[in-house]
Amino acid sequence: xxxxxxxxxxxxxxxxxxxxxxxxxxxxxxxxxxxxxxxxxxxxxxxxxxxxxxxxxxxxxxxxxxxxxxxxxxxxxxxxxxxxxxxxxxxxxxxxxxxxxxxxxxxxxxxxxxxxxxxxxxxxxxxxxxxxxxxxxxxxxxxxxxxxxxxxxxxxxxxxxxxxxxxxxxxxxxxxxxxxxxxxxxxxxxxxxxxxxxxxxxxxxxxxxxxxxxxxxxxxxxxxxxxxxxxxxxxxxxxxxxxxxxxxxxxxxxxxxxxxxxxxxxxxxxxxxxxxxxxxxxxxxxxxxxxxxxxxxxxxxxxxxxxxxxxxxxxxxxxxxxxxxxxxxxxxxxxxxxxxxxxxxxxxxxxxxxxxxxxxxxxxxxxxxxxxxxxxxxxxxxxxxxxxxxxxxxxxxxxxxxxxxxxxxxxxxxxxxxxxxxxxxxxxxxxxxxxxxxxxxxxxxxxxxxxxxxxxxxxxxxxxxxxxxxxxxxxxxxxxxxxxxxxxxxxxxxxxxxxxxxxxxxxxxxxxxxxxxxxxxxxxxxxxxxxx
Ligand code: OOB
Numbered sequence: 001x002x003x004x005x006x007x008x009x010x011x012x013x014x015x016x017x018x019x020x021x022x023x024x025x026x027x028x029x030x031x032x033x034x035x036x037x038x039x040x041x042x043x044x045x046x047x048x049x050x051x052x053x054x055x056x057x058x059x060x061x062x063x064x065x066x067x068x069x070x071x072x073x074x075x076x077x078x079x080x081x082x083x084x085x086x087x088x089x090x091x092x093x094x095x096x097x098x099x100x101x102x103x104x105x106x107x108x109x110x111x112x113x114x115x116x117x118x119x120x121x122x123x124x125x126x127x128x129x130x131x132x133x134x135x136x137x138x139x140x141x142x143x144x145x146x147x148x149x150x151x152x153x154x155x156x157x158x159x160x161x162x163x164x165x166x167x168x169x170x171x172x173x174x175x176x177x178x179x180x181x182x183x184x185x186x187x188x189x190x191x192x193x194x195x196x197x198x199x200x201x202x203x204x205x206x207x208x209x210x211x212x213x214x215x216x217x218x219x220x221x222x223x224x225x226x227x228x229x230x231x232x233x234x235x236x237x238x239x240x241x242x243x244x245x246x247x248x249x250x251x252x253x254x255x256x257x258x259x260x261x262x263x264x265x266x267x268x269x270x271x272x273x274x275x276x277x278x279x280x281x282x283x284x285x286x287x288x289x290x291x292x293x294x295x296x297x298x299x300x301x302x303x304x305x306x307x308x309x310x311x312x313x314x315x316x317x318x319x320x321x322x323x324x325x326x327x328x329x330x331x332x333x334x335x336x337x338x339x340x341x342x343x344x345x346x347x348x349x350x351x352x353x354x355x356x357x358x359x360x361x362x363x364x365x366x367x368x369x370x371x372x373x374x375x376x377x378x379x380x381x382x383x384x385x386x387x388x389x390x391x392x393x394x395x396x397x398x399x400x401x402x403x404x405x406x407x408x409x410x411x412x413x414x415x416x417x418x419x420x421x422x423x424x425x426x427x428x429x430x431x432x433x434x435x436x437x438x439x440x441x442x443x444x445x446x447x448x449x450x451x452x453x454x455x456x457x458x459x460x461x462x463x464x465x466x467x468x469x470x471x472x473x474x475x476x477x478x479x480x481x482x483x484x485x486x487x488x489x490x491x492x493x494x495x496x497x498x499x500x501x502x503x504x505x506x507x508x509x510x511x512x513x514x515x516x517x518x519x520x521x522x523x524x525x526x527x528x529x530x531x532x
Contacts, residue, residue: 108495276435333386
């Protein structure tokens, strides 16, 4: 699964240090040969060496192939941070299948959109996680989509195949091209009609390797996956794959909660982890309350996914015993890190430079003209690991990419005098709530379908804890009253992920309008702040 045009693009980058037309399944064998008895991954139930990981993934790959799951077939994977996730991901890679990386928080609305777009033949999920029972959702998907041939459960369920029991007879594994699609990642702005990001084996490995290099990872590195590992940040920046590339150990945080994160840093002597800003704040509160935690093993704290406020950056630098590394990243590709040698002043105020010397950055005004250093514009990027089209999304591709293949991030950025990027919020409307992305249009559509609501507009406003919170403004049907809890229950029934529920509700009699008669969202945002 990859077209000739894209292969031509990738061929341009051959010769770059760290670039290799290598499939992930074969790469794991190479890692197993090099680091065999090192611990590769640990979770709350145990650990696994590089050799064991390779062997288990291989056996599982035979099992997938026996079931016809190979050769570019898509598989929707929705698993928590567990060793079985890592084995399954590599097994699918070895079988030549393409995992679609859903997050545990996604629900029917998101998964149905993915199903209809990518038509996966299998769905791999947990039975339960964080109090949520995935089985009714699995049943619903199975009934609704007849192309879905396999529902495979990480856990024991009657009449369902168990993930860890999947294996098959040894056989020759298929040849997988390093320039074919390895994963379909979900775009940050996932809506009812999700955008899927096809990342190839070669570009993803390169992404991992360049990240690991910037973080100076080695066999002694202990990486804690504090965020859900299906997300690009903990998966590959350097995350799981970057750590494995250097022979280090990946510790998976099962519940991605602050107390678990701090306990694991203490117990496992973690050297590097990645957090979104909102999580840093709660971790810092816990550190103040409890003196039992010892985070002195940490060398690098990566913070990214959403804008890090200057004041919080200053506090991290003053209070954490390690180097802060700001990370600006996108699942579409472009990845920027501040450097380990950068001064505190730079690290506190900038989001760094791209991880590859072949990354091209443009910052442009509304007419597409490049702005001067020190001026804000929209950040565009092109490079070895940045896509130039979403998966099967002609309309979005028209607007999200320039004709010469640059990705329009939708983010405001400027280049500082010393050549770093400094981000300045979203140009598009996407709400970044604690690192999770919400598109107002999607929530507005749900709200407008509710009987008591006439019209709805959703805006994001700054929030001390979440970075941004979402506020829903509504015009109610005559005589109707409404409360936030009711809206949450309604969205829950629709199967919308909980992070997309509005944090605030305001009921209006009429809309504030701009001079051309559009709803003035700027005024709404100001009202959301002053009414809180
Ligand atoms: C990461 O990836 P996505 O795809 O979930 O979200 C990307 C968007 C960016 O376009 C930007 O709006 C925002 O998230 N973002 C930041 C940021 N890092 C990401 N905004 C301001 N400052 C930052 N440092 O979020 C992601 C992927 C790989 C590594 C890290 C984060």
